[in-house]
Amino acid sequence: MAQTETTQPQRQSLRFLWLYALAVAGGAVSYVPFLTLLLPLRAQDMAGEGAIDLLAYIAFAGAISASLGNIAFGWASDRTGTRRPWIFAGLALSFALLVSVPTAQDTVPLIVLIIGWQFGLNMMLGPLAAWAGDVVPDEQKGFLGGLLSFAPALGAASGALVTIPGLASPDERLWLVAGLVAAMVLPVLLLGQPRAMPQLMTSEAEAAPKPRRFKRSAVSRMWLARLLVQIAEAALFAYLLIWFTGIDPSFTDNDTARIFAIVLVLSVPAALLAGRWSDRHDRPILPLALGAGIGAVGLVLMALSGDLRGAIAGYVVFGLSTSVFLALHSSQTLRVLPRPETRGRDLGLFNLTNTVPSLIMPWLTLSLVPVFGFAGLFLVLAVLTALATGLLLTMPRSN
Template identity: 25%
Template sequence: MSAVGPGAIAPERESAWAGTVEDAGQPRRPLRVGIALALGVVLWLGPYLGVNAVLLPARVAEIAPAAKETVVAVLATSAMIVATLANIVIGALSDLTRSRWGRRAPWIVGGSVASAAMLIVVSSVNTVGLLVVTWCIYQLALNAIVAPLIAVISDRVAPKHRGTISSIYALGYSAGLYGGQILGAQFLGSVTTGFAVLAAVTLLSGPVAAVLMREGSSLGMPQQRFDKQMLLDNFSFPRHGARDYYLALFGKFLIVAATFAISGYQLYILTDYMLLGGDDTSRYVSLISLFLMITALVMSAAAGPISDRLQRRRLPVVIAAILVSIGAMIPFFAAEAWTMLAYGLIAGIGMGAFNAVDQALNVEVLPDPRTAAKDLGILNLANTGGQVLGPVLAAVAISAAGYQAIFPAAAVLSLIGAILILLIRSVR
């Protein structure tokens, strides 16, 4: 069996085939695993957002300029459906994989190669139909990285270190989230070149993570007989002992929706609610993004280790959700641009802390560590669903009472999410 990361000792190596590690078997933080996760996520998420937010719309404008808005909507909807199914199915297949290279490494390496190849294909197609098909195949390949990679926290990190390792993961996530679009924007003058560069970056994701994490063989893990019970356990939503799991799922869903309710309409809030001109709008969008990025990076680094020291997961997540709610309410009281900066600062602190600790909380509410990738893949749907629900609810609020209604709606969503997290019993 391959060696494991720093901080691991013999007891962890001997029991690694079981797919989990306890506190006694890991006295020191497995920092190598954390670095592998951070680099793995930044190398797939950055290119994905650079393409999705910048290069793909530019490519659509080249192929179908008269219907670009409709085509982008079709691509987004199709991608969401494929990603939803892929998260569950590939997560389950990863849980069941038995190989000398482990359960996760074959999927994240294969997913990186396939994703990189599909980005090249996406950049070369010339019809809307082929663009939709190839984009969906890319989503399928990409999720072969996503679900298995996050499951490594459950496999390789003892409970007492999960806050710290989740923080390291969140740093990579934040860097990819904010840096990907900046990188993509550098290639607007040469979209095909941009696709090629981001494909090359994606290609590194799985191999870099796999080499650093040094996953052991899973050949010694028990094989599961193919029958009805195996299919239900591995390819369906959790059915037993999952109360806290679903509280975490819906709590996360609402908190994410709260943030995207505002970010999805940020431009129109500045122009139509706060009545800013073009130059001022551009300046404030940049400043708000900068505030969100800086606070997210700082809190991503700090919140996880604090959570480990306090041995608390629920409380940091609840406080983070309350900060998002407070930040969301500030622009409600004044249609002034500075209130959006205050929102960016306070909500950014909240979301940075949330991203850092939420993954640790998610791992600790899993009903069964044997199906970690599948169940974490389902939890990841809260991110996708929240990104869709937030703007939809914001649109309803605007239609009913104007732009000012977005802010209390977002605040209420985040507070309900905090209450659901607070109701979790199995995690402190």
């Protein structure tokens, strides 16, 4: 009997991994089409020429509430020792607030509603991220990272779906988005049934004398490396179209969207292959370092490009490599967090690397582009991503 209890399954079921990846993609669907398409259109109808200012206020308030909510609800799920009820509650609250957006007829109510929606959304996303750390062993974290690369691609695809002309009115689009999110998140909550992984819930003190795989400094290195790459990502996301049209005025927003889509589609098999390789060879950090390093090369190519073809090629190199980096980083971060009892809170702190760049990037751009042009900006971003590569390549291990 004792022997039976010690032979715990060491690998999580593929069924749960795929359902979990679908739920994470549902998280992307919950905010990508709304924040990039539906909310700007609503702000324009509401504020007219003041839409830019309104969206700036919403972005700032939303980033703050998302950051605080992710940390708070990750911590709450740690304290209660369970993730699913928080994910259920966050899904229900974010659903209700999203479809309530049409009731906000003025700017202040809209901002308040978005703040509440961000709290509800991160009540779902924070515990959902921590759940993977509870049940996915290290031997499958690379594969999990590859599956997570579907999330941004499906987030972008959902925006194209809900805005098909004649499919739905502006208010109905909100219901369509909310319905898609529920359809993608509920299966893992109702049908996931992950295998228990008690070894993943063992605290550092209880794990002794087994040595930790990574030293404590690995946590700060992983955090800083992602922040540096995300600053470059945020800058490219915000200013890529402006840069392309500066090279070729005939280049359109639709052309930029197609390039984004191509990069996202290509990143899925690349991340799956890189994740599988890292699992098979027990090299979890090397693909991250390579992703950041190749991203730096892409930025240098962009800085040196003199025509549109070279500019596009440089961006594809950057976008593909950093998309793989970000997908795998999300899963491999779970390796280095030292305390399972604070996993949700700690992942909330890592989530700051997704929100803080939006506060840093505008000042960096305004200080560099007027003086040195976009080439100067890209070279500085290349240095930042190269620093991320160095942090990861020199990450110390305990064994």
